[in-house]
């Protein structure tokens with residue numbers, strides 16, 4: 001579904017009031033995988049909210065992406081349990097290795113990176129999700145190995 005089609009469908013569903021902004025952005029991201037600039041432009045015209053304000057609201061929430069998703073999705077948990085057990089170090093390694101920040105995609109389109117608030121298995125902290133697979137008790141070395149093995153495929 002293109003963004004334009006997506007936006008017209010959303011116009012049937014939402015009134016276009018200010019309080020609809022977050023759910024509308026969530027729906028657009030579900031459809032397109034990220035918030036495309038043309039989608040933000042269409043939403044701005046429809047809801048009469050400036051593009052800058054929409055970007056401001058969307059950047060406040062870590063869930064929104066401004067780049068197309070990569071082939072593989074890496075989610076690093078930084079919820080309390082994972083944070084205290086070294087989640088930040090794993091994120092920092094991922095940023096350095098992939099040369100991207102959370103919310104971005106590598107230049108070759110292979111990986112995207114996100115930080116998440118909890119993956120729902122805190123007893124196994126720190127946790128990293130690589131596509132649909134969850135890796136428990138992750139360490140910097142283990143994470144490095146996963147990336148090495150994946151890039152040698």
Ligand code: FES
Nearest residue numbers: 077079082119122
């Ligand atoms: S805090 Fe990481 S899985 Fe819950």
